[in-house]
Amino acid sequence: MSKSTAPKKRWLISQAELEAWLDGIANARTLIAPRQESGIILYRPVAKSGEIAWHGQTSRSAHGGRPVLSVKEIFFPPTERLFTIQKTGQEIRLKETFPDWETVVFGVRPCDARGVKLLDALFLDTNPVDSFYARRRGNTTLIGLACKELGPTCFCTSVGGAPDDAQDVDIMLYETDGGYLAEAVTEKGRFLIPGGEWKETTASPQQSTYSGQFPVPEKGKWPEHFNDEYWAKMSERCLSCRACAFVCPTCRCFAVRDELVKPGEFERIRCWDSCAGENYRLVAGGHRPRAEKGERLRNRFFCKFFYYPEQYGLGAASACTGCGRCIEVCPVGVDITEVLMHLEKPA
Amino acid sequence: MYEPRIIAFLCSWCSYTGADTAGIARMKSPANIRAIRVPCSGRVSPELVMRAFDQGADGVLVLGCHIGECHYDTGNHRAAKRLPILRSLMTFAGLEPERLHLDWVSASEGERFSKIAEEFTGDVRALGPVHWRVNPDRKQVASQMLAASREAIPYPETDCAAKTDAIRKKARELLANNQVSCVIGYEVSRRGRSRPVFVYTPEETGRLVWNPDCTNNLTTYLPARLRPIKGKEPPKPVAVVVKPCDSKAINVMVAENLYRRDQVYALGVACEGIRCPDGNLQTRCVTCQEAVPIVCDTLISGATSSFIPRLSSYAREEIAELQDATPAERLEFWLGHFDRCIRCYACRQACPMCNCPVCLYERDDSTFIGLGIGLNEKRTFHLGRAYHLAGRCVGCNECERACPMNIPIGLLNQKLAEEIEATFDYRAGLTVAPSPVVTILSGEYKEG
Ligand code: SF4
Ligand code: SF4
Ligand code: FES
Numbered sequence: 001m002s003k004s005t006a007p008k009k010r011w012l013i014s015q016a017e018l019e020a021w022l023d024g025i026a027n028a029r030t031l032i033a034p035r036q037e038s039g040i041i042l043y044r045p046v047a048k049s050g051e052i053a054w055h056g057q058t059s060r061s062a063h064g065g066r067p068v069l070s071v072k073e074i075f076f077p078p079t080e081r082l083f084t085i086q087k088t089g090q091e092i093r094l095k096e097t098f099p100d101w102e103t104v105v106f107g108v109r110p111c112d113a114r115g116v117k118l119l120d121a122l123f124l125d126t127n128p129v130d131s132f133y134a135r136r137r138g139n140t141t142l143i144g145l146a147c148k149e150l151g152p153t154c155f156c157t158s159v160g161g162a163p164d165d166a167q168d169v170d171i172m173l174y175e176t177d178g179g180y181l182a183e184a185v186t187e188k189g190r191f192l193i194p195g196g197e198w199k200e201t202t203a204s205p206q207q208s209t210y211s212g213q214f215p216v217p218e219k220g221k222w223p224e225h226f227n228d229e230y231w232a233k234m235s236e237r238c239l240s241c242r243a244c245a246f247v248c249p250t251c252r253c254f255a256v257r258d259e260l261v262k263p264g265e266f267e268r269i270r271c272w273d274s275c276a277g278e279n280y281r282l283v284a285g286g287h288r289p290r291a292e293k294g295e296r297l298r299n300r301f302f303c304k305f306f307y308y309p310e311q312y313g314l315g316a317a318s319a320c321t322g323c324g325r326c327i328e329v330c331p332v333g334v335d336i337t338e339v340l341m342h343l344e345k346p347a
Numbered sequence: 348m349y350e351p352r353i354i355a356f357l358c359s360w361c362s363y364t365g366a367d368t369a370g371i372a373r374m375k376s377p378a379n380i381r382a383i384r385v386p387c388s389g390r391v392s393p394e395l396v397m398r399a400f401d402q403g404a405d406g407v408l409v410l411g412c413h414i415g416e417c418h419y420d421t422g423n424h425r426a427a428k429r430l431p432i433l434r435s436l437m438t439f440a441g442l443e444p445e446r447l448h449l450d451w452v453s454a455s456e457g458e459r460f461s462k463i464a465e466e467f468t469g470d471v472r473a474l475g476p477v478h479w480r481v482n483p484d485r486k487q488v489a490s491q492m493l494a495a496s497r498e499a500i501p502y503p504e505t506d507c508a509a510k511t512d513a514i515r516k517k518a519r520e521l522l523a524n525n526q527v528s529c530v531i532g533y534e535v536s537r538r539g540r541s542r543p544v545f546v547y548t549p550e551e552t553g554r555l556v557w558n559p560d561c562t563n564n565l566t567t568y569l570p571a572r573l574r575p576i577k578g579k580e581p582p583k584p585v586a587v588v589v590k591p592c593d594s595k596a597i598n599v600m601v602a603e604n605l606y607r608r609d610q611v612y613a614l615g616v617a618c619e620g621i622r623c624p625d626g627n628l629q630t631r632c633v634t635c636q637e638a639v640p641i642v643c644d645t646l647i648s649g650a651t652s653s654f655i656p657r658l659s660s661y662a663r664e665e666i667a668e669l670q671d672a673t674p675a676e677r678l679e680f681w682l683g684h685f686d687r688c689i690r691c692y693a694c695r696q697a698c699p700m701c702n703c704p705v706c707l708y709e710r711d712d713s714t715f716i717g718l719g720i721g722l723n724e725k726r727t728f729h730l731g732r733a734y735h736l737a738g739r740c741v742g743c744n745e746c747e748r749a750c751p752m753n754i755p756i757g758l759l760n761q762k763l764a765e766e767i768e769a770t771f772d773y774r775a776g777l778t779v780a781p782s783p784v785v786t787i788l789s790g791e792y793k794e795g
Pocket of ligand 2: 687688689690691692693695746749750751752754
């Protein structure tokens with residue numbers, strides 16, 4: 001990723017200024033931000049900054065203020081209508097409905113933003129371009145919020161990220177004493193910043209603190225583990241639900257189906273799907289290419305560290321952003337960091 | 348005046364002919380009724396009724412032969428059990444109960460048919476249009492009901508070392524004697540999380556632990572492990588660590604012929620309750636009525652078993668609170684919650700009772716539900732699942748615990764459990780018996 005060498009523009013703002021700014025954004029376009037809902041935090045449209053869950057810790061998400069679902073759901077929603085099909089007599093008409101609202105997402109953590117960047121590789125940078133994803137991506141500005149430290153399940157620093165990594169957002173906010181340091185990362189971000197109102201500064205953001213990085217097996221080393229007995233063993237407890245994939249910022253499998261809306265009208269929808277589920281890739285005749293849990297979970301991990309990076313030219317980067325959500329939600333304690341450590345150094 | 352759309356499922360032997368009789372006698376029947384001819388009222392599965400409402404029906408009428416006159420003997424007994432349960436479930440989810448009616452009409456009772464049809468149509472007309480079907484573009488509203496009603500009960504400190512030792516000792520013995528092929532228990536991960544573990548050799552038994560975070564219901568792993576596979580040796584028995592609530596699942600599964608009782612060795616732990624990540628007792632434990640496993644081959648009890656005080660029954664209070672609300676409020680409550688669902692199926696997969704080879708709500712050819720992760724589909728899935736658990740759910744509440752989206756799905760199951768206890772004086776899993784909702788016993792239905 002190319003980084004501009006020109007010094008970044010930064011501003012020092014107070015909490016009140018930040019809130020006033022967000023209120024202004026919410027008035028003009030759709031503002032999506034972490035919001036508390038029935039005991040969990042989710043990215044949801046907010047009407048004013050007062051609705052934002054700033055640091056709320058909930059029983060489900062230990063990492064302060066971070067939503068259970070990643071920001072992926074905004075660009076790649078659980079269900080998307082691709083087009084409608086109308087049939088009158090002999091005539092068949094297809095109609096696409098594109099999303100066309102301008103959106104600003106506030107409070108995006110660096111791992112989530114990295115997730116979006118990684119999804120770009122498939123949806124934007126590889127032909128055919130996904131027009132739904134592209135519209136949403138083009139119409140959305142990401143305002144990042146640096147984490148001061150790692151949450152209990154976070155391991156972004158082991159997979160090439162950092163809690164204060166500003167690369168993948170449009171504007172980055174760093175908490176400072178008595179306020180925030182705002183940094184315009186992209187042109188799009190710069191555009192959103194109120195020109196003269198904010199006080200410019202030359203200060204640099206304070207670095208976040210972290211430790212506990214562990215080595216992650218390189219891409220080239222994965223194929224030799226394909227036939228390890230380990231996969232059958234580690235996956236024994238897996239329930240084959242799909243929670244891990246649905247909360248993941250980069251899992252992007254989907255199923256497509258035509259469904260009846262009313263007589264004469266159909267819609268083609270695409271919905272989240274996951275290789276962890278038993279019926280993934282079920283084909284006519286009842287054959288399931290990955291019938292065993294071990295094969296399915298292996299696929300999920302290979303996809304993150306080998307298949308996807310290999311197929312979409314991520315270089316040495318992995319498709320895992322280290323957010324740790326899968327660890328948080330897995331009902332039976334399957335832990336991706338354990339897998340990585342095992343492959344690095346089998347116990 | 349609003350003219351409701353009513354779907355009537357009519358048994359072809361009796362009420363469908365009854366409707367004909369009414370027509371031949373030139374009796375008036377409301378034009379609102381769309382009759383669907385079914386071979387027997389026992390054919391009317393809850394999915395059909397729910398589908399009718401999902402598609403916009405204002406009312407559903409089910410008519411069968413009088414009790415004792417079903418041409419398939421007990422088809423109408425099924426209907427007589429199913430539909431009231433379904434009605435209470437749908438009512439709990441926000442439907443007005445008057446919109447679903449079950450009655451009996453014989454082939455000659457033309458007059459009775461018109462009267463029932465007339466009255467039912469009148470009742471539904473008075474209620475006005477149904478609000479059940481949701482517009483897919485509906486803006487979600489988070490429900491504020493029950494927001495803070497659960498009082499937290501701290502977990503009582505207990506000594507788990509003795510139980511851990513007892514589990515390890517017994518597991519070692521079972522494996523060494525070749526009595527079981529595997530012990531399913533709990534271990535603590537590197538991260539400090541308690542989770543399921545599968546132990547195959549006496550040497551590995553040191554991994555087994557007992558602590559207040561052993562939340563999983565491990566019986567959920569049993570059916571797949573004990574299922575005989577064609578052309579392979581019959582599977583060897585398996586030992587499993589169970590809490591009192593978990594143990595009841597074994598009774599239900601044995602009753603449903605998923606495996607035989609002698610294929611399972613139950614290491615039953617006397618339980619002081621399990622805690623949530625925030626340190627408080629889980630809801631299921633507060634309302635739990637057993638302290639010692641119902642199904643148990645060896646009882647694992649600590650030196651000082653101080654059973655938890657059952658301080659309140661707040662799940663009951665929540666159910667009562669919801670029941671006192673208006674149907675519209677209940678509808679909003681559930682839609683608000685279901686809206687968050689992502690259809691990940693963690694609830695279903697964690698559930699020991701959800702063990703169909705392919706879930707009805709995940710079949711590609713399902714006519715009852717679409718593929719979408721939309722509100723209609725999610726509600727259909729949840730209500731359908733709750734219905735399928737009626738009389739089978741043992742209340743381990745793992746579905747709710749496993750849900751990443753904090754959806755109070757357990758309330759649906761508890762509601763039906765209460766309903767079934769009141770109707771059949773039956774609680775799932777106390778004995779080896781299948782659900783009374785699906786079994787037929789002669790003379791068990793009293794008319795009137
Ligand atoms: S969340 Fe856990 S149990 Fe569910 S599919 Fe993923 S690894 Fe398996
Ligand atoms: S676990 Fe929760 S989110 Fe997943 S399908 Fe069940 S209710 Fe929905
Ligand atoms: S045949 Fe009429 S209800 Fe069974």
